[in-house]
Amino acid sequence: MRFGVVxxxxxxxxxxxxxxxxxxxxxxxxxxxxxxTDLSGFDCILLPGGFSYGDYLRTGxxxxxxxxxxxxxxxxxxxxxxxxICNGFQILLEAGLLPGAMMRNTGLKFICRFVDIRVETTSTxxxxxxxxxxxxxxxxxxxxxxxxxxxxxLEEMKLRGQVVFRYCSPAxxxxxxxxxxxxxxxxxxxxxxxxxxxxxMPHPERAxxxxxxxxxxxxxxxxxxxHCGVEVPTIL
Amino acid sequence: xxxxxxxxxxxxxxxxxxxxxxxxxxxSLGYDEVENLRVGKYxxxxxxxxxxxxxxxxxxxxxxxxxxxxxxxDYDLEVDV
Numbered sequence: 001m002r003f004g005v006v007x008x009x010x011x012x013x014x015x016x017x018x019x020x021x022x023x024x025x026x027x028x029x030x031x032x033x034x035x036x037t038d039l040s041g042f043d044c045i046l047l048p049g050g051f052s053y054g055d056y057l058r059t060g061x062x063x064x065x066x067x068x069x070x071x072x073x074x075x076x077x078x079x080x081x082x083x084x085i086c087n088g089f090q091i092l093l094e095a096g097l098l099p100g101a102m103m104r105n106t107g108l109k110f111i112c113r114f115v116d117i118r119v120e121t122t123s124t125x126x127x128x129x130x131x132x133x134x135x136x137x138x139x140x141x142x143x144x145x146x147x148x149x150x151x152x153x154l155e156e157m158k159l160r161g162q163v164v165f166r167y168c169s170p171a172x173x174x175x176x177x178x179x180x181x182x183x184x185x186x187x188x189x190x191x192x193x194x195x196x197x198x199x200x201m202p203h204p205e206r207a208x209x210x211x212x213x214x215x216x217x218x219x220x221x222x223x224x225x226x227h228c229g230v231e232v233p234t235i236l
Numbered sequence: 237x238x239x240x241x242x243x244x245x246x247x248x249x250x251x252x253x254x255x256x257x258x259x260x261x262x263x264s265l266g267y268d269e270v271e272n273l274r275v276g277k278y279x280x281x282x283x284x285x286x287x288x289x290x291x292x293x294x295x296x297x298x299x300x301x302x303x304x305x306x307x308x309x310d311y312d313l314e315v316d317v
């Protein structure tokens with residue numbers, strides 16, 4: 001499977017993602033500079049975390065107008081797989097590829113720690129290898145993860161199974177106590193209607209090797225490879 | 237040349253964590269009369285042209301496309317030609 005990791009000025013998780021996709025998952029992976037518009041040959045485009053354009057104006061607001069994003073929109077419309085992690089998620093929101101918007105964490109602090117997230121649906125390409133309500137331990141690192149979405153839109157999203165991950169307790173209970181940033185209904189990740197575009201605040205690429213404290217991120221990568229009919233490396 | 241001002245505020249009903257924190261700080265200084273406070277953004281622009289209506293329309297587009305996020309923010313604009 002061929003992955004493209006987009007680099008915006010200020011991306012800083014691009015190398016981590018490149019390493020996990022290439023070295024841990026043994027897949028074909030290339031960097032895509034944000035001014036490139038050619039995404040031909042890729043099966044999945046990854047928008048990594050970081051601080052694209054210094055988070056000026058709003059997180060992801062300026063990156064949304066990078067030349068590559070027009071191509072990412074077309075790529076997604078044609079059914080290509082797109083995943084945005086952290087700042088990548090924020091960019092997908094600003095681009096309108098996913099519903100909602102991101103605000104400052106309610107505690108006004110940058111939060112960098114492991115959290116537990118619950119898989120809310122196993123009907124997406126990104127979670128088809130998880131079991132129902134599986135809890136994944138994956139780190140977050142953000143200042144703007146307070147996900148907001150108009151009530152009516154959220155109700156429609158829930159009906160369509162677009163809420164993919166929620167912050168929860170280690171025992172999978174979802175409540176305000178386990179909401180790190182104030183996100184509406186503890187939402188940590190959502191997908192589009194078709195399911196081929198995923199955005200999430202936690203960093204699965206930082207939880208893909210036992211040495212880093214968790215391999216739960218592999219559940220997402222493995223689901224994606226399975227969905228795309230790729231033989232999953234035996235190490236996983 | 238025209239001068240324009242854009243005010244961006246959070247929509248009603250959107251919780252403003254910064255505003256709440258500043259409100260608490262004011263209260264702790266003894267300014268008990270402050271009942272609510274919301275933080276927004278203020279921008280000044282210099283625009284070429286003298287067609288006030290046309291410039292307002294263009295600036296409105298800029299707000300919709302980039303300067304504000306219509307999901308969580310409202311905007312107000314003023315153009316002086």
